[in-house]
Amino acid sequence: MATIKVHGHHLSTATRLVLCCLEEKQVDYELVVVDLAAGAHKKPQYLALSPFGVVPTIQDGDLTLFESRAIVKYLAKKYKGQGTELFGNSLSEEALVEQWCEVEGQSYNSPASAILFQILFVPMRGGTTDEAVVEMNVEKLVKVLDIYEERLSKSKYLAGDFFSLADLQHLPTTHYLVTACGKGDLISSRKHVKAWWEDISCRPAWKKVSEKSS
Amino acid sequence: MAAVKLYGPLASTATSRALACLLEKQVEYQLIPVDLKKREQKKPGFLAMQPFGQVPVLQDGALTLFESRAIVRYMAEKYAAQGTIGLLGKSLAERAVIEQWMEVESQTYNPPSSFLVFQLAFAQLWGIPQNQTEIAKNEKKFSNALDVYEKRLSESKYLAGDEFSIADLSHLPNTEYIVKATGKAELITSRKYVNAWWENISSRDSWKKIREMSEAGSKK
Numbered sequence: 001m002a003t004i005k006v007h008g009h010h011l012s013t014a015t016r017l018v019l020c021c022l023e024e025k026q027v028d029y030e031l032v033v034v035d036l037a038a039g040a041h042k043k044p045q046y047l048a049l050s051p052f053g054v055v056p057t058i059q060d061g062d063l064t065l066f067e068s069r070a071i072v073k074y075l076a077k078k079y080k081g082q083g084t085e086l087f088g089n090s091l092s093e094e095a096l097v098e099q100w101c102e103v104e105g106q107s108y109n110s111p112a113s114a115i116l117f118q119i120l121f122v123p124m125r126g127g128t129t130d131e132a133v134v135e136m137n138v139e140k141l142v143k144v145l146d147i148y149e150e151r152l153s154k155s156k157y158l159a160g161d162f163f164s165l166a167d168l169q170h171l172p173t174t175h176y177l178v179t180a181c182g183k184g185d186l187i188s189s190r191k192h193v194k195a196w197w198e199d200i201s202c203r204p205a206w207k208k209v210s211e212k213s214s
Numbered sequence: 215m216a217a218v219k220l221y222g223p224l225a226s227t228a229t230s231r232a233l234a235c236l237l238e239k240q241v242e243y244q245l246i247p248v249d250l251k252k253r254e255q256k257k258p259g260f261l262a263m264q265p266f267g268q269v270p271v272l273q274d275g276a277l278t279l280f281e282s283r284a285i286v287r288y289m290a291e292k293y294a295a296q297g298t299i300g301l302l303g304k305s306l307a308e309r310a311v312i313e314q315w316m317e318v319e320s321q322t323y324n325p326p327s328s329f330l331v332f333q334l335a336f337a338q339l340w341g342i343p344q345n346q347t348e349i350a351k352n353e354k355k356f357s358n359a360l361d362v363y364e365k366r367l368s369e370s371k372y373l374a375g376d377e378f379s380i381a382d383l384s385h386l387p388n389t390e391y392i393v394k395a396t397g398k399a400e401l402i403t404s405r406k407y408v409n410a411w412w413e414n415i416s417s418r419d420s421w422k423k424i425r426e427m428s429e430a431g432s433k434k
Contacts, residue, residue: 051362052322063307067317074310092277095288102281105320107266147265 004029007049008056009036013116013172014068015056016209020171021072023205025083069105069169076165084205086165093160100158100166103144111140112173119181138183145186145193152192157200167200175201175210217242220285221263222270223250224431227328227387228282229270230424234383235286237420239297283320286380298420300377308375315373315381323363326356327388335395353398360401360408367407372415382415390416390425 004022006029008015015031022029034040034055042053050057050066057066060078065071076086087094114137118129151158158166174197178184187197200206220236220243222229236243248254248269256267264271264280272279272288279285290301303309329352337344366373373381389412393399403409415421 051365052318052359063310065310065314067314067321070310070313070317073313074306077309078306091288091292094291095277095279095284098284098287099279099281102284102320103266105317106281144266150265 002061005032005059006030006056007032007034007046007058009034010209010212012036012055013113013176014054016172016175017068017169018056018058018071018075020168020205020209021075021086021165023208024086024168024203025075025079027075027079027083069101072165072168073101084163086163086168088159088162088164093162093164096159097164097166100164101169103158104166104169107144108141108170109173111137111144112177115141115181115183116173116176120176138186141186145190148196149190149193152196157196163200163203167196171200171206171210175206216275217244219244219246219273220270221246221260221273222248224424224428226250226269227331227391228268230387230390231282231384232270232272232285232289233424234386234420235289235301235380237423238301238383238418239289239293241289241293241297283316283384286384287316290380298378301380301383303374303377303379312374312379312381315379316384318359318373319381319384322359323356323385324388326352326359327392330356330396330398331388331391334397335391353401357401360405363411364405364408367411372411378415378418382411383420386415386421390421 004027006015006018006022008018008031010016010019010031010033019029019031034046036055040046041050041055046057047053049059049064052066054066056068056071057064058071065074072086080087086097088097115134118134118137122129148158155161157163158170174187178187178197178201188194201210218236218241220229220232222232222245224230224233224245224247233243233245248260250269254260255264255269260271261267263273263278266280268280270280270282270285272285274288274292279288287302294302303312330349333344333349333352336342363373370376372378373385389402393402393412402412
């Protein structure tokens with residue numbers, strides 16, 4: 001069977017999500033680096049693969065797929081029974097996984113990514129962090145994390161007492177918030193969120209992906 | 215089997231997204247209105263079901279589920295054998311492409327179109343001043359996304375392939391408001407393939423029913 005090709009960048013949060021899922025599912029893959037700094041993702045060759053010009057894109061035989069959250073769902077389904085189960089064990093459990101995946105995609109990702117963008121990416125491009133924008137998004141994220149705190153006081157993981165895609169989806173962005181943006185206190189000040197974060201961020205699959213520097 | 219309960223006002227795009235799927239799957243339901251003007255969604259009774267205080271919420275027996283796109287996936291999966299068949303594709307690969315376009319809707323189509331709908335259709339009603347700079351920015355973003363949709367739909371009848379799927383369904387509510395309530399209908403109608411796709415999916419029985427229900431509701 002041909003190895004899955006992942007077109008992306010090892011520092012990109014969306015690429016890391018896909019790589020982590022591949023590691024959890026024990027699937028062989030090859031990372032084809034897309035030079036984001038050089039704008040390779042906006043050039044015709046890449047756009048032919050992925051018309052919105054975003055990373056990552058995977059190639060699995062004849063199938064080309066973009067959108068990291070769609071890719072991880074595909075991998076979780078295709079490799080069911082191998083590696084870590086990521087969708088729960090029943091239709092109801094799967095529904096709750098989908099729900100918390102949507103919460104990540106709709107409510108967590110936007111403020112968290114905005115913070116990352118201001119603190120990490122803007123200076124990289126020679127600009128100045130807009131502290132007001134950071135503050136506004138920290139406030140939004142705090143409201144979401146308060147709800148997570150309540151949820152995780154009743155449930156070991158987001159969708160239930162089992163690790164799932166929903167938890168996995170939070171790894172890449174939260175990792176940068178904690179280790180590169182100085183926002184670790186948002187996590188560590190909340191008892192149950194902290195315990196959850198320590199648990200999921202210590203998983204071998206995540207450690208492998210996040211510790212790779214090239 | 216007891217009817218599922220869907221909590222939310224029909225005017226909410228997320229509520230009509232979930233309802234469209236219930237209708238496609240011919241699932242018996244009860245639509246329980248939630249008064250957003252009275253902030254019913256932020257009251258303890260509602261927050262006990264949906265801690266983020268957002269509509270809609272689905273109750274199906276012991277299961278309480280929120281996030282319209284999760285509700286759509288669950289209903290399409292649970293009732294795969296009834297109503298419109300093939301909403302999730304016929305293979306893992308087809309399902310993957312459907313999920314890809316669901317994410318495009320969620321991450322790329324929804325943010326700018328929601329912004330435009332709020333600013334152009336609702337802001338004035340609620341006494342909120344319009345932000346022209348942001349309107350222009352979001353119109354550009356939306357337009358750029360639609361150019362990609364135009365190319366895709368020139369090659370494929372529906373977003374994920376030859377059959378209507380939950381990916382197309384997910385786009386119904388925002389597009390309805392864009393076309394009917396923002397004065398920016400030409401974003402859709404000026405694009406040949408996007409327009410044809412829109413005419414097609416919005417003429418489905420499920421969406422016609424939602425339009426009838428909306429009209430009936432607004433005449434009260």
